[in-house]
Amino acid sequence: MNRINLQHQVTGWLLLLPAMLLLLAFTHYPAVATLWHSFFSTPKGSRPASFVGIENYQVMIDDPVFWQSLWNNLYFSLGTIPLSIALAIAMALWVNGRIAGRGFLRLSYFTPTVLPMIAVANIWLFFYTPQYGLLEQITGFFGLPSHNWLGSPSTALGALILVAIWKEAGFFMIFYLAALQQMSPVLAEAAALEGASRWQYFWRVLFPLLMPTTLFVLINALINSFRLVDHIIVMTRGGPDNASSLLLYYIYQVGFSYWDSAYAAALTTVLLAVLGTTAFIKFRFLDRRTHYQ
Amino acid sequence: MSAIQLKNVSRQWGSHYAVNAASFSVREGAFAVLLGPSGCGKSTTLRLIAGLDQPTAGEILIADKDVTGLPSAQRNIAMVFQSYALFPHLSVAENILFGVKVRKEPAEHFPARLQRVAELLGLTQLLDRKPGQLSGGQQQRVALGRAIIAEKPVCLMDEPLSNLDAQLRHEMRREIRGLQQKLGITMVYVTHDQTEAMSMADQVVLLRDGRIEQDATPDELYARPATTFAARFIGTPPMNILRLADGPQGGVIAGGQGEAVCSQPGAGLELGVRPEHIHLAPSGGIQAKVHSSEYFGADTIVACSIGEQALSVRAPGKVVLAAGENISLAWEREAQHFFDAATGGRREDVI
Numbered sequence: 001m002n003r004i005n006l007q008h009q010v011t012g013w014l015l016l017l018p019a020m021l022l023l024l025a026f027t028h029y030p031a032v033a034t035l036w037h038s039f040f041s042t043p044k045g046s047r048p049a050s051f052v053g054i055e056n057y058q059v060m061i062d063d064p065v066f067w068q069s070l071w072n073n074l075y076f077s078l079g080t081i082p083l084s085i086a087l088a089i090a091m092a093l094w095v096n097g098r099i100a101g102r103g104f105l106r107l108s109y110f111t112p113t114v115l116p117m118i119a120v121a122n123i124w125l126f127f128y129t130p131q132y133g134l135l136e137q138i139t140g141f142f143g144l145p146s147h148n149w150l151g152s153p154s155t156a157l158g159a160l161i162l163v164a165i166w167k168e169a170g171f172f173m174i175f176y177l178a179a180l181q182q183m184s185p186v187l188a189e190a191a192a193l194e195g196a197s198r199w200q201y202f203w204r205v206l207f208p209l210l211m212p213t214t215l216f217v218l219i220n221a222l223i224n225s226f227r228l229v230d231h232i233i234v235m236t237r238g239g240p241d242n243a244s245s246l247l248l249y250y251i252y253q254v255g256f257s258y259w260d261s262a263y264a265a266a267l268t269t270v271l272l273a274v275l276g277t278t279a280f281i282k283f284r285f286l287d288r289r290t291h292y293q
Numbered sequence: 294m295s296a297i298q299l300k301n302v303s304r305q306w307g308s309h310y311a312v313n314a315a316s317f318s319v320r321e322g323a324f325a326v327l328l329g330p331s332g333c334g335k336s337t338t339l340r341l342i343a344g345l346d347q348p349t350a351g352e353i354l355i356a357d358k359d360v361t362g363l364p365s366a367q368r369n370i371a372m373v374f375q376s377y378a379l380f381p382h383l384s385v386a387e388n389i390l391f392g393v394k395v396r397k398e399p400a401e402h403f404p405a406r407l408q409r410v411a412e413l414l415g416l417t418q419l420l421d422r423k424p425g426q427l428s429g430g431q432q433q434r435v436a437l438g439r440a441i442i443a444e445k446p447v448c449l450m451d452e453p454l455s456n457l458d459a460q461l462r463h464e465m466r467r468e469i470r471g472l473q474q475k476l477g478i479t480m481v482y483v484t485h486d487q488t489e490a491m492s493m494a495d496q497v498v499l500l501r502d503g504r505i506e507q508d509a510t511p512d513e514l515y516a517r518p519a520t521t522f523a524a525r526f527i528g529t530p531p532m533n534i535l536r537l538a539d540g541p542q543g544g545v546i547a548g549g550q551g552e553a554v555c556s557q558p559g560a561g562l563e564l565g566v567r568p569e570h571i572h573l574a575p576s577g578g579i580q581a582k583v584h585s586s587e588y589f590g591a592d593t594i595v596a597c598s599i600g601e602q603a604l605s606v607r608a609p610g611k612v613v614l615a616a617g618e619n620i621s622l623a624w625e626r627e628a629q630h631f632f633d634a635a636t637g638g639r640r641e642d643v644i
Contacts, residue, residue, distance in 0.1 A: 190380075
C-alpha cells in the first residue's frame with residue numbers, strides 16, 4: 001500500500017519536473033536573484049559586489065531619466081491601451097458581421113501580429129523618415145511643412161504609440177472576435193424586440209458580456225506596454241533626449257550599455273513591482289465586477 | 294377586431310418555401326397555437342409575426358395595422374424565446390426591466406411594476422439572482438416576466454416549455470394559460486406538442502410543410518379533422534386510417550370481413566376511427582387479429598390488424614389478450630371520418 005502511494009508521488013513529481021525546472025531556472029530564480037542583486041553594488045574588475053542596502057533605490061529617486069522613462073511608459077500605456085482596445089472591438093464587430101471577403105479581412109487585420117517586430121519597426125521607420133518617408137511625401141503633396149516625426153521630442157513618443165496601436169489592435173481583435181462568436185444571436189433579437197437600439201445593445205449587453213475578454217486583453221496590453229523594447233531600439237534608441245525612452249529600454253541601456261548591473265537589477269525590481277501590483281488590482285477588484293459565463 | 298392577421302404570407306429560401314401562402318387571423322384576447330412537426334414552418338411564421346424575419350410575399354397586420362416592413366420594436370409585441378434569451382450578466386430584476394429601461398419609460402413606475410410582475414410570477418425572492426443561479430422553470434418565469442411587464446397587447450412564444458421536465462411543463466402550461474386569460478393578452482404560441490395545443494388553445498393553426506393544414510378550435514380539430522394529416526396529428530395513439538374497398542352493400546374495409554361502413558362504393562376512400570372510439574364487441578362487428586397489447590393503468594392499447602391493415606384500439610381498464618387471438622371490433626357511426634385516399638381531404642358527403 002505504502003509503496004504504491006510512494007510510486008504515485010514519484011510519478012507525480014516526475015511529471016511536474018520539466019515545467020518546474022523551466023519555471024525555476026527562467027522565472028523564479030532570475031526574479032529572486034534580481035531582487036538580491038539590487039541590494040549590492042556592481043562588481044567591477046578586482047572589486048567584488050558589496051552589500052549597499054537601498055543605495056541603488058536612493059539613486060533611482062534622484063535619477064531624472066528613470067522618472068522620465070516611467071512617465072513615458074505611463075503615457076505610452078494610456079495612449080495605446082484604450083485606443084487599441086476600442087479599435088479591436090470595432091474591428092471585431094465589423095468582421096463578425098455578414099460582409100463579403102470576411103475571411104480575407106480577418107487575416108489582414110491579424111497581419112501586423114504575425115510580422116516580426118523588427119521588420120514592422122523598419123517599415124514604420126520608413127514611413128516616418130524625414131525628406132523621403134511616406135508620411136513626408138503625403139504631407140509634402142499637400143504643401144505642409146516638413147517634420148521629423150521620430151527626431152523631435154514632441155512627436156517621438158506619439159509616433160511610437162501609433163505603431164503600437166497598429167500592431168496590437170489586430171491581435172486583440174482575434175480575442176474579441178472569438179468572444180463575439182460565442183454569443184447567442186438570440187440575445188440580439190431579444191434586445192431588438194424590446195426596442196434597444198444598436199448602441200444600447202452594445203453598452204447594456206454586448207460590452208458587459210465581453211468584459212472577461214476585455215480584462216484578459218487589458219492585462220496583456222499592459223504587460224506589452226511595459227515589455228516594449230525592440231521598436232525603440234530600431235526606431236529611436238530612446239531619443240531624442242530620452243523623449244521616447246520606456247522603462248524596459250532604460251533598463252536595457254543601464255544593464256548592457258553602461259554595464260551597471262546592480263542599478264539595472266533595482267530598476268527591474270521596480271518594473272516587476274509595478275506589473276505585480278496592477279495584476280493584483282485587476283484580479284482582485286475588476287474580476288468581481290466581471291460576469292464570467 | 295382581429296389582433297393579428299396574416300394574408301398570403303410566404304417565406305422563401307431559394308426555391309424552398311418555409312412558409313407558403315399562409316393566411317389566418319387571431320382575434321383579440323385569443324390563445325392561438327401554431328402546431329406542427331419540426332420543419333413545418335411554425336417557428337418561421339412566428340418570427341415573421343415578430344419581425345425577426347421578413348416575408349418574401351404577403352402582408353402581416355397587427356391590431357389592423359400593416360406592420361409587414363416594420364422592425365420588431367415598432368410592432369407593439371412581446372416575445373418569449375425558446376432558449377429564454379435572458380441576459381446572463383443582469384439580475385432577474387434587471388432582466389425584467391430591460392425593455393422598459395431601454396425604451397426610457399418613466400422610471401418612477403419601475404419599482405411598482407416590477408413588484409407586480411414578480412408577485413404574479415412568484416419571483417419576489419429571486420430578484421437579485423443572476424439567470425445562471427436559477428432553475429429552468431424559474432428562468433422561464435423571468436422570460437415571461439420580461440414579456441408581460443411591457444403590457445403589450447400581443448405576446449409571442451416560441452416553444453417556451455420544451456426545455457422543462459414533464460412535471461414542470463404541466464404546471465407552466467396552466468400558469469401561462471391562466472396569465473394570458475387574466476391579462477387579456479393575445480397569444481401566439483408555437484409548439485410541436487399536441488397536448489399543449491389541445492389544453493391551452495382557443496385556436497389551433499396546424500401547419501405542414503409551410504402550409505396551413507387546418508385552422509380551427511381544438512374541439513373541431515379533434516372532432517372534424519380536415520385531412521388525414523390533421524387526423525393523425527391529434528390524439529395518442531393517432532387516429533386509425535383504413536383503406537376502403539367496394540363491397541356488396543357499400544364500402545367495406547379493404548381486406549376485412551364484416552358489414553359495410555358506408556353506403557357509397559369504398560374504392561378511393563379512407564376511413565378514420567379514433568382508437569378510443571373503438572370497443573371490443575362480444576360478437577358480430579368487424580374481425581381483427583391481435584398483435585400485442587400494452588397496459589397503461591387506466592387503459593390498454595391493443596395493436597391489431599384487419600386483413601393487412603394495422604390499427605390500434607384503446608380499451609378502458611386492463612384487457613388481457615394474447616397475440617394471434619381473434620377479436621371483433623365495433624364503433625358508432627358518428628365516430629367515423631371519411632377521407633379522400635388521393636388528396637387526404639375530408640369527405641363530408643360520405644355516409
